[in-house]
Amino acid sequence: MKILVTGGAGFIGGNFVHYMVNKYPEDQIVNLDLLTYAGNLETLKPVEDKPNYKFVRGDIADRPFIMELFEKEQFDVVVNFAAESHVDRSITDPGIFVKTNVLGTQTLLDASRAYGVKRYHQVSTDEVYGDLPLDRPDLFFTEETPIHTSSPYSASKASADLFVLAYHRTFGLPVTVSRCSNNYGPYHFPEKLIPLMISRALADESLPVYGKGENVRDWLHVSDHCAAIDLxxxxxxxxxxxxxxGHNERTNLEVVKTILKALDKPESLIQYVTDRPGHDRRYAIDPTKIETELGWKPQYNFDTGIAMTIQWYLDNQDWWKHILSGEYSNYFEKMYGDR
Ligand code: NAD
Ligand code: DAU
Known part of the structure; x- marks a missing residue:
């Protein structure tokens, strides 16, 4: 099979490329990525010389380029990870989220139709369901939970999902959609909660916790996400x-304190900052469908997975220090300077 992975220089796409290139030497993996601020070719170093791997730089929303690529490569499967993925950035600059996440997806769908792709898979998020109250631990997102988005990011991801499902119903395109909870693990860009807190704690810098740190996220190790998509x-x-x-709910404060404890750093590093506008309170996935229909089960619980992840950041300081020394250092000042 020839598989197009878009956004494969990012966090989850990069982990998925590693997983697929190593697991299926008989398949061809083409990684298409624009290399925005979030794309990093250093993530691909372990696979870049494998004969079943190829990198192509380009924009999923660039229609002539995408059509030409699909004509040339004749992909069997498309897995679309490429996206603007950070909620805070979608609050300061929503436009690019519409371009990449909505128009980019629709462009890939048109190309998949035109060139007879046998399976188009859309990597989506639990954020399309909105949030759950903090005082109802009995409630979970199922596949039937109505779309109810909060941020420009989640609105763009939900729009993309609706296009994907519409292309199935209207044109018969063979699609699937997955909606995953918060991922963590290696190669996670240090603007997101876990790598941000690890890298700042290691430098004895303050840890900006939004609001009271009571919001809950449902954490899944990225390799469990990759295995689920493969299935x-x-x-x-x-x-x-x-x-x-994988039923690994934690408050943000619990996550930050776990990191501080593992790194033997004081809780006085925690700094409570102004809350994120529209901040979703709790995410919690009911994974019954994928478990019963496809036999998927996560391999990592949060305690094991976070310990491995912290160790990875300790062992791979060059990877994230390189990012922190570049353009991103200005972003942190801009984002948190007046909070
Ligand atoms: P990321 O920001 O780390 O990576 C996104 C990648 O997409 C980057 O390599 C970037 O260069 C690339 N990209 C951006 N715009 C592009 C364009 N126009 N054309 C081609 N490439 C482009 O994101 P991530 O956290 O790895 O998330 C990947 C996907 O998974 C996203 O679709 C996201 O919505 C979804 N998702 C993420 C999580 C999570 O916890 N991170 C959870 C569920 C779903
Ligand atoms: O649920 C899946 C989603 O998870 C994905 O679709 C998104 O692409 C991904 O970015 C992630 O979104 P979140 O907004 O949940 O992730 P983030 O790491 O930005 O924040 C996690 C929680 O931590 C959230 O409640 C906000 C809080 N937070 C975040 C940052 C960056 C802080 O308290 N301080 C921070 O500095």
Whole structure:
């Protein structure tokens, strides 16, 4: 099979490229990425010389380029990770989220139709369901939970999902959609909670916790997400949505304190800052469908996974220090300077 992975220089796409290149030497993996601020070719170093791997730089929203690429490569499967992925950035600059996440997806769908792709998989998020109250631990997102978005990011991801499902119903395109909870693990860009807190704690810098730190996220190790997507593209039913999550709910404060403890750093580094506008309170996935229909089960619980992840950041300081020394250092000042 020839598989197009978009956004494969990012966090989850990069981990997925590693997973697929190593697991399926008989398949061809083409990684298409624009290399925005979030794309990093250093993430691909471990696979760049493998004969079943190829990198192409380009924009999923660039229609002539995408059409030409699909004509030339004749992909069997498309897995679309490429996106603007950070909620805070979508609050300061929503426009690029519409371009990449909505128009980019629709461009890939048109190309998939035109060139007879056998499976188009859309990597989506639990954020399309909005949030759950903090005082109802009995409630979970199922695939039937209505779309109810909060941020420009989640609105753009939900729009993309609706296009994907519409292309199935209207044109018969063989699609699947997965909606996963918060990922953590290696190669996670240090603007997101866990790598941000690890890298700042290691430098004895303040840790900006939004509001009171009571918001809850449902954490899944990225390799469990990769295994779930692999299963869906091979065994998932066309036209279906699969939620992915492993019942690892933690408040943000619990996560930050776990990191501080593991690094032997004081809790006095925590600094409570102004809350994120529209901040979703709690995410929690009900993964019954993917577990019962496809037999997926996560391998990592949060305690094991976070310990491994912290160790990875300790062992791979060059990877994230390189990012922190570049353009991103200005972003942190801009984002947190007046909070
Ligand atoms: P990321 O920001 O780390 O990576 C995104 C990648 O997409 C980058 O390499 C970037 O260069 C590339 N990209 C951006 N715009 C592009 C364009 N126009 N054309 C081609 N490439 C482009 O994101 P991530 O955290 O790895 O998330 C990947 C996908 O998974 C996203 O679709 C996101 O919505 C979804 N998702 C993320 C999480 C999470 O916890 N991170 C959870 C569920 C779903
Ligand atoms: O649920 C899946 C989503 O998870 C993905 O779709 C998104 O692409 C991904 O970025 C992530 O979104 P979140 O907004 O949940 O992740 P983030 O790491 O930005 O924030 C996690 C929580 O931590 C959230 O409640 C906000 C809080 N936070 C975040 C940052 C960056 C802080 O308290 N301080 C911070 O500095």
């Amino acid at each position: 869906i593209i091979r065994k998932g039913k066309v036209g279906e949505i699969y939620n992915i999550g």
